[in-house]
Amino acid sequence: MLEYLLRLALLLPVLAGLIWGSLWLTRWLQTRLGHTAADGGGRRMQLVETSLIAPGMKLAVVRFHDREILLGCTRQGMVRLGEAAVPTMAQPESE
Numbered sequence: 001m002l003e004y005l006l007r008l009a010l011l012l013p014v015l016a017g018l019i020w021g022s023l024w025l026t027r028w029l030q031t032r033l034g035h036t037a038a039d040g041g042g043r044r045m046q047l048v049e050t051s052l053i054a055p056g057m058k059l060a061v062v063r064f065h066d067r068e069i070l071l072g073c074t075r076q077g078m079v080r081l082g083e084a085a086v087p088t089m090a091q092p093e094s095e
Contacts (some may be wrong), residue, residue: 044064059072059081067084067085
C-alpha cells in the first residue's frame with residue numbers, strides 16, 4: 001500500500017506537468033501557424049458575426065477578400081446563402 005501511494009505521489013505531478021505542457025505547446029503552436037510579419041498576421045478570412053437559429057443550426061457572416069459571405073452552418077455542412085461587398089465604413093483599420 002505504501003508503494004502504491006509513493007507511486008501515486010510521484011506520477012500525479014508528472015502527469016499534471018505533461019498535461020500543462022501539452023496545452024501550452026498547443027496554444028504556442030496555434031499562435032505561430034499562419035502568421036507572417038509582412039502581412040500583419042496572414043489572416044485573409046475573418047468571422048464577423050454568428051447567430052444561433054436552432055440547436056445544430058446557425059448563420060455566420062465571414063469577411064473574405066473584401067466580401068462578406070453569409071453561410072448557413074448545420075451538423076451536415078455549410079452552404080453559402082449570400083454574398084455582398086464590404087461597406088467602406090466596416091472595413092477594419094490597419095494597425
